Amino acid sequence: MTLTLTAEKIERNRFTGLKVENSTFHHCDFSGADLTSTEFIGCQFYERESQKGCNFSRAILKDAIFKDCDLSMADFRNASALGIEIRGCRAQGSDFRGTSFMNMITTRTWFCSAYITNTNLSYANFSKAVLEKCELWENRWVGTQTLGATFSGSDLSGGEFSSFDWRAANVTHCDLTNSELGDLDVRSIDLQGVKLDSYQVSLIMERLGVAIIG
Template sequence: MSKTIKIQQPKIPDGLKARPFQPMEDPFYEMCMISDCSIMSEEVHRIRFEQVIFKNVTFLDVSFRNIELTDCIFEHCDLSNTDFREGSIHRVEFKESKILGLNLSDASLGNVLFENCNANMTSFGYSKLKQVAFKNCSLRNADYYESKFNHVAFKHCDLNEANFEQTPLKGIDLTTCIFDRMNVSIKDLAGCEVTADQALGFARLLGLIIK
């Protein structure tokens, strides 16, 4: 079995003060809590958040391309179809959140936890993931095309129809996950840990007839 991947937790001080999200000339938010609100129709490049907790926040028609997130937590948030392309995301947790269709393509993720999230159709194409864990997440139709994995864990996730084309899965343990089908090249499965039943499913990719 693969070793447990250690994820550094966000470094957040106690007693954060509440702060509303408001557009500003130099968009930098630090050491605050943004909660119980909606962020709507915002397009800001290179916005920065450091030591920020988002709680019960809904993002609607939001593009934060090149976002910088450091030591942040998203809890009970809805980030469906939000654009975080080319983001830099480090020591961040997404917990109990809906991130359906969240765009994280071309992003850099380090020490990031996704836990109990609806992450169907989330895009990680061309992203770099280092020390990243997905726990109890629905990742149906998620896209990891040509991603680079370095100490990435999937625990008790639904990976049905997820796309791992051009993404080597050496060292990835999928034994606790469920899927009927995944899009992956046979060459990229070398070194991937699977159950016997999962192996039969992958064998069908070779066109084998199993009796």
């Protein structure tokens, strides 16, 4: 189906489980909608003239797929997003505060599931987000807000981390290989279990004034 919708309030079950391709949603309100297993492919959720995105707050995004979409300035606050896939998208300035990517088994045990890959997350807000052991590779993280976020054990390889505050988030046990690490200072960050490649290590050592021979 191909649609063009403007300033519509989306009914709760209108798109549940459907595949929506090459459609345009300007100023649309998906808040509280059930988008479980819904696929959006090549869709536009951002209106350039007003520089506003769509509202997905409190939506159910379990196993939802966004592929090659423009999600810039989208509001995902307090959405349920276990198993969400965001691939090859633009999501600059999107707000993921309070978004849940986890399945609580008991109060002390949980697992997270999200696939956010090859996506522009510049200036997005992931403050206090929990994205442990998730696939988060080849993304742009330029100026992304991650205060109090936990990425422990996730695959962050191939990322671009310029203007990124490494002290803000937990990146222990992450795969950072093949990433541009920007201003990463090993003296102020917990890098326990982190994977780096030899080129990255040589750059970090150079910054500390250590010469690596051979």
